[in-house]
Amino acid sequence: MDKFEKLTGIAAPMPLVNIDTDMIIPKVFLKTIKRSGLGVNLFDEMRYDRQGNEIEDFVLNQPQYREAEILVAGDNFGCGSSREHAPWALKDFGIKAVVSTSFADIFYNNCFKNGILPIVLPQDAVDVLMKDAEKGSNARMTVDLEAQTVTTSDGEVFSFEVDSFKKHCLLNGLDDIGLSMEKAGSIDSFEQKAAQARPWV
């Protein structure tokens, strides 16, 4: 997995609340057996018309946001389907961090498995960052995972919380399957005990 340490980049504003994973990557693109190549279809139904032409006023189609690496989004981002195709599509487009007041649980976890940092901040902080993102490509936001801060283009700093284990994995690009397999001994002994206590499982 790619590491996430520190990022300075363009942030795109998406103030809509309840952006669901069907919006992020519609189901027609789930019929892949790969993880790559989904970026072109990120937000497909909001981004293109039926003929495949770009819809001009959609944020990521605007010239100043085409290279966006951060999204500042409305409440409850990533709700709905568990599809990991959503973070795969974001990642493939180039989005490395998403800021919102809240994220749906499964999407939040999926981000960390793909080198994307989801950042939860209070409404007033997200409001300031949304305003900053609306300034366009000249305004670059900085996300520092080690320091757990987001800094606006004007230098205003907001601190965020992140689980220490998730932070550790993301900072170091760790594959958590490998980490868990190191605990095979504990899993073996759990299975032996469980086989005694609940043999019907």
Added chain:
Amino acid sequence: MSPKTLYDKIWDAHVVHEDANGTCLLYIDRHLVHEVTSPQAFEGLRMAGRKVRAPDKTIAVPDHNVPTTAGREDPKNMTEDSAIQVAALDTNAKEFGIHYYPVSDIRQGIVHIVGPEQGWTLPGMTVVCGDSHTATHGAFGALAHGIGTSEVEHVLATQTLIQKKSKNMKVEITGKLRPGVTAKDITLSVIGETGTAGGTGYVIEYCGEAIRDLSMEGRMTVCNMAIEGGARAGLIAPDEKTFEYVRGRPHAPKGAQWEAALAWWKTLYSDDDAHWDKVVTIKGEDIAPVVTWGTSPEDVLPITAAVPAPEDFEGGKVDAARRSLDYMGLEPGQKLTDIEIDTVFIGSCTNGRIEDLRAAAEILKGKKVKDGMRAMVVPGSGLVRAQAEEEGIADIFKQAGFEWRLAGCSMCLAMNPDQLSEGERCASTSNRNFEGRQGYKGRTHLVSPAMAAAAAVTGKLTDVRDLM
């Protein structure tokens, strides 16, 4: 010993390892797998030279992509990309030696209907699947939730999941339901009350007389949509109804093991003085048959209400409501019962079980689908379908003018050919009314099976109580 919730008890029984910061390795008793969210996980195993750690606890069934029309065993009758995903699951199931119900098997169906039906889902278990509606299995008092594909790979390789414990939320539905009100109306009403992010960070336990009174099918409907309320999982404490449902199923314990299991299952309830981080109480008698008007499952109103105006909301919801109304082609103040419907879909892991089909058939008996409408029933599994045929329910649907389909997820997410066309309006027993969910620019109103049947008869969103 300190008092515990049901969630606490199941959690504690499955912790393999706990780190200093509270991150746990949680053991997984059942891993359900379908064709859409698993191919990358199996490929990951292959590339790392890893095996499935517990193939006997891993159960696969294709459901999302499969056509629901005759002849689907032949891959030529699927779109090429769907056929590739189904073929990949076939291959992966064989190669890794996991339990498998192919399309040709009568036991095939939606993974969340097949699991309980075959007795794979049992009280007190941990159950995961790369699908958010895994919450369904919580109806058995199993801790069940959806995971992403990376986590699918993690569970395949280690039979565990890295988890931090959620908070405890109690949703109590007191007293009795009124006639015409169903499990679907309960679960939608709860989301209407708490919002789609109201459960974020929580595991919900549903309790109260109205929940106890529900059948297992109804309880599965309630827990199924815990995810639409944002919760990691929904739970209902097991009781005699649960044990009766489980008893004798193909993979349920038998003999002495049954007795041992039963003894443990009977300890699976929240202690009286357990701590709850959040409590929501709704009176059963206050719940009406409901419909959704917008593009979020929280956009819930009683069928007797009118379409709201964006100004009725606050904050970011004002713009969201404006966008929803535009997408749905609705005007504020319009009576919900004046909204005309093009299509009715009965099925899905929310409402594709036998009781759901019975409830719809009860309304349809001796009636016809309104001229010009499309109406479709997709049973949740081949066995539900066979039972409905045996009970004469299939004939009621067919005589009314419904299409009687084969089992699968179908128009709930429209990954197969069952889709809405642009602007087509559907009364649907599924779980999501998101933009484009049932087809590009399709318009979805979520309802109970009885309400869907009523809409099929009148051609409008209808108060089912008027037809009872």
